[in-house]
Amino acid sequence: MMNSKQSNLIALFLIVGALGNWPMASADVGVGVRPVPGAEVLIDGSRKLLEEKWTYWEGPGFKSSLPIKWKTVDDPVDKGTVVMTDDRAADGGKYGAADIVTKKLYRDFRLHIEFLIMNPGGNSGVYLQNRYEIQVFDGDKTKHGMGAVINETESPYHAYKGVGKWNTYDITFRAARFVDGKRVEKAMLTMYFNGVKVHSNQTINQVWGGPRSGIDGGNDGGKGITDTPGGLKLQCEGHDVRYRNAWIKELDLKQADTDFKE
16 A cells, blocks of 8 residues: 555646646647647638638649638548648649648747548648648658658658548757858758657758749759748648648747757
8 A cells, every 4th residue: 555655746746747747758749639838720620710820822833812712621530620622723733733821931830730631642741831841642651751751751651540530740840040141050850740759850951842842942953941931831732631730839949959848
């Protein structure tokens, strides 16, 4: 049996832990995680927030028009509504034709976003600063595939739950640093995929995919990164991919370290 001192210590552990102040062995990540204090909700499944927070990225491949054609539809798994990448301008995989981007621009941040691919081969993408793509692509296990920092890392496909199920990316991102207009530190991120740490302090070299992919994509073959913030962008390629529970918290990461501190 426990003595009174041991009982009091356990009770204190439970109380402090419930308050959220107990040091955690790993970050609070995964499907259903609520926004951390100070975070801004970007997608809650409502049309109102979609129009308030987002617009189209009018890059060189843009083919759609406002208002945003993406739909809010019933969650296929749980209660509530979600955002669906439904814009016929992007049919046939025309990337850059109907991508949406946040109106607000960001530098360093903590991001949580949940996605569900309805059909095999479904394709979308989460672009940090409208530059660096984290791939959303069912069936692709290459460096261009699911969960990869596109063309820079291997796909952590083992962490993917599959078609018809909610998946989540939890990302801490640090923007590139510049001195006198010259990049001296590359962008960096740490990412959890469905609660599994898959990228740790991963540096990012360039923008891939050309000018239709994102800002700076047309600068020196994507290597000409500039010292400007960018919005969070979601890609539409004519596939039925759905998003929910997206939130972001702005950070100021002085050191080149993106490991989670939550």
